[in-house]
Amino acid sequence: MFMKTFGWSFGITAVALVVAFIYGGLEALILCAILGVLEVSLSFDNAVVNARILEKMSAFWQKMFLTVGILIAVLGMRIAFPLLIVGVTANLNPVQAVSLALEKGDIHTPGTYAYLLHDAHPQIAAFGGVFLLMLFLDFMFEEREIRWIGFLEKPLAFIGRLHGASMAIALVVLVASAAMVRPGKEVDVLIAGILGMVTYMLVNGLGDMFDVDGDGDTDAEDTDAESAKIARKSNKGVGKAVGKAAFMLFLYLEIIDASFSFDGVIGAFAITSDPIIIALGLGLIGAIFVRSLTVFLVREGTLDEFEYLDHGAHWAIGALSVILLLTISIEINEVVTGVIGVVFIGAAFISSIIRNKRLNTNDSPKVEQLSN
Template sequence: MLLKTFGWSFAVTALGLAFAGVLWGWQGLAIVGILSILEISLSFDNAVINAGILRKMNAFWQKIFLTIGILIAVFGMRLVFPVAIVSITAKLGPIEAVNLAIHDQAKYEELVTGAHPSIAAFGGIFLLMIFLDFIFEERDYKWLAWIERPLARIGKLDTLSIIIALVVLLVTAMTVATDVSHGGGDKSVTVLLSGVAGLLTYLVVGGISGFFEAKLEEDVDEVDEEGEGAAAPAKKNGTGAAVGLAGKAAFFMFLYLEVIDASFSFDGVIGAFAITNDIFMMALGLGIGAMYIRSLTVFLVRRGTLDEYVYLEHGAHYAIGALGLILLITIKYEINEVITGLIGLVLIALSFWSSVLKIRRDSKSESGSGTKPEVPSGV
């Protein structure tokens, strides 16, 4: 299963590193390798979040995520997106922006860095909304119960997450965005507009995907009530959980996944400039890392890891909340990517260990009562 899931990632790594070695020598090979590791370390929590969404889709859409999705992730976000940002912010044509990226890499890096406040505001608010909606939802399992229980109670107010995100955005615009060190001057208006755009994107894409998902579930329930379960568009897995979203629901879920990936890639793309300003090295290195995140996502889905280790998804969402806030802080202050990556890894590691302890406690209690231990069915 490991080779089947990670086979393409291994192949792309081998070909990518060989290509880098031939084209740029040992130095280029080392840079591409470092960028790959950077992307993986920064985006492990992305894989956990993706897995929570991807497990709702059928096999066809999971394959789409691994094929078309990876093309969007590598070429769209790691190559085209930085060039598009330069083209828009510097008011250059696409061809001029590409020429600038190839022939004047220092100027290109300067323009991308100057666009960081708007990128960080968009991505920061989008990721913050993912975290807030998760933490305010009533869940069967609570990792940090002393925090999550009261937040779930006040989270019954539907618009609370939007209100908090807007307050955070307003505070950011009035504080860190008033005197931006990179990009120069007051970026309050830019940050406000970009943050609102990030919020609207989350509400539109997430709202549409949620609508079609709910509609599909209603259709499945109606079919089951009529005794035609075999014709239901969603099948059942081994645990009895409904899976296999298809059609419009899966399509908008796919779009939602791609926007999440884009938000996660912002810090990786910006951080990559600390290593190189060659857009082709950057795209290749980050693209290899993105392949592993895709494969890891599918691995988590197929192994049912999130169903077994029930706090893992909690840790990933806390990491997302931290990343969202970090992105907003980086509008003015520089934070090393190593710190960002470590925060995410530590939170996920702690949630994984908490899940292991829970499994052991449940096993002992059920063994003591003479019943057969059961694996938790999920969040």
């Protein structure tokens, strides 16, 4: 299963590294590898959240996520999105934006591609930070039987009883972030953050409409938890969304996936301003490995086996949102962002193993009594 899921990712990685070496020698190869590792480390939480949505789709739509979806992730977010930002910021047409990108100007030189993208960072960070903050808060504000960090999650669930709490908190955080930005950018940051909030509400509404959380009906028949787990293992599609519902879930998934890309796309320019190297490392290597990891989590039923992974992923999302909003006014190394995400996911994974062992130990005497 591992090589079946990740085999072609390793193959594409090898091709990308070879192309990078041919394009720019050993330095380009090293930069490409660094960007790939950076993207994967930043996207563990992305993979967990994606997997929870993807597990509701049939095998066909899972393949669509790995094929059409990867084109959207690579061409859309890793290549077209930065070009769009630069084009709008500098009032350039697409051809001029591409030409400027290929000049590989330094990030500190006014007028270069990297400089213009870096200059637009406050707006991008405000949009992505508010979007992810609301995603984190809505998860934590729900009443749940299972909690990971109980002393924090219990009071958050209590706050969540207040209608519109996530929106109110996000607005307060956005205003505070705009107050700290350099003069002249305040209005831009506020507008970008409000747009991020509106986008989240629209995307979340779309998810509720098509039962992303799995609490309602989809186009397929409902099944009990055990049947759903078997379906995921066998990949036969029992209880999976199909047709129109699956297509809308696919769109929802792509929007969620795109929102996680902001930090990686902007952070890449701190390492290199060469769009070819960024496309190879961030796009091909990073994005494809994240998608393979997502599918692996779905097919192995990992999220049901390790209950705290969902929580760890959303705590990582919360940390990422705070970091994005802080970077509006201060510089934070992208490695810090990646390490925090890995720490939360790793801690949640270890906690899940401990929980499973404890539950198995508690169940053993009952099984023994029944056998007698």
